[in-house]
Amino acid sequence: MIFHIAKRELYDNMNSLRFALMVLLILTLMIVNAVKHLGDYRAEMSIYRKNVAQSLDHLKSRSKNLYDLIEQGPGDFYKQPSALSFCADGGEAFLPDHVSAAKGHYIVGWEDAEGIHVWVNGIWTLAYPYENPNLRDIRPDYTQMDWVLVISVVLSFVAILFTFDAISGERERGTLRLTLSNSVPRSQILIGKFCGVLLSIGLPFLVGTLINLFLLNAASHISLEARDWGQLGVIFFIATIYTSIYIALGLLISARVNQPEASLTILLLIWVVSVVLTPNTLGSIVSGLKPAQTYEESNNHLGKQWEALRERYEWPSGLPTREIPPTQGTGMWAKYIGAEAEMEEKLREEHLKTQIDQIQFARSVARVSPASIVRFAVESLAGTGLSRHLQFLDSVRRYAAQYREFVISADQADPDSPHLYFVRQGMSEKPVPYSAIPKFEDRIEFRESINAAVTDILLLVLFLVVLFAGAVLAFVRVDVT
DSSP: OHHHHHHHHHHHHHTSHHHHHHHHHHHHHHHHHHHHHHHHHHHHHHHHHHHHHHHHHHHHHHTTOHHHHHHHOSOOEEOOOOTTTTTOOTTGGGSOSEEEEEOOOEEEEEEOTTSOEEEEEOOOEEEOOTTSOOTTOOOOOTTSOSHHHIIIIIIHHHHHHHHTTTTHHHHHHTHHHHHHHSSOOHHHHHHHHHHHHHHHHHHHHHHHHHHHHHHHHHSTTOOOOHHHHHHHHHHHHHHHHHHHHHHHHHHHHHHHOSSHHHHHHHHHHHHIIIIIIIIIIIHHHHGGGSOOOOHHHHHHHHHHHHHHHHHHTTOTTSSOOTTSOHHHHHHHHHHHHHHHHHHHHHHHHHHHHHHHHHHHHHHHHHTTSHHHHHHHHHHHHHTOHHHHHHHHHHHHHHHHHHHHHHHHHHHHTOTTOOOOTTSGGGSOOOOOOGGGSOOOOOOOOHHHHHHHHHHHHHHHHHHHHHHHHHHHHHHHTOOOO
């Protein structure tokens, strides 16, 4: 019986004008998405490869002197564009595409006890661009023609158009009484209607995605790997769950309201609040409850820490005197520069953490809306947005630690080096084989993407269970007399 009811709903929907308009809209948006992504991805990959090549060239030039590797660092680290960015833009315009290996600032020089002039520079540290985003801006950008737009806006809107009169309309026309006069459980009728509407929306969306993927995969510069297809499968599953949420909502309201016009009005109001207003404003408003440090505040704090560090080393003028033996002076500078670099990087990390905490808090609140949840989940799976950026930052930190360990090991292998790290006079200046230097390689890990999306997927399932259970209870109590 469920199959027959679902088939009837599917046929009725396919013969309606709203179905034809839905198919036309989905196919148009998917084709536009593919054409736009082809040009954007080509340009992004070209810029990425150029930047990576320049960074590696700089690293190769520094391999002629081991100290240059510790002083100037490995070069900047660039985030690889995702081949699945057509699924979710992820606010990439608000996120930096790289992390800088900031060169140590010039410090000072002095004459040692033998009258030799010694110049000392700071060493490289990780630095995060301050021109990066206002991280509070988690608002959906409806000008981006990505899959998230189609899923969160179009599919949810179509779902309520197909369900607002699913029960109230039949009750008004009197056909619901005839259906219930048969010995068919009401739960089966509701499940049949639910499946019929889901098929009516899901089949055109599936056709649209296949056309979209065919156009993208046909381009020679885009090659989707097995893991990409796996992620696309999970994204399609998320789209199905999300659409089901609004189908269940439509059935719930249609069962509780007698007139189809009133049902449509209520559903449109709920849709505007949950899909447009909540993701667009709520996150930005609540982010003010947990403000992040400003650039100026961070800089002032860093300056005070510099002053405290110099006082701790008891150098009023900030440098050793001529009376200090050369080896002792070099050792003092080595300790100071190492401590300064550690402090500077730690403060930058703390500032970044306040920004990340702010947006995480705003996103947690915005998850009251299924539209926000589906956006965050698809971003994670597509390798864009905040979750992808956090993965990139973790990769950079791991590589930075590996690079520093390599330089220290290379210096320890030189018996002529004093092994006083971070100053030129205390380290080896011999060349290092370029092939032996570890290189940074950014990758998008499938497992990490899935882990980042698990919570959002479970929240969507919870929304569906609650709303569908509510729809069943409401339909059981429908009075057709």
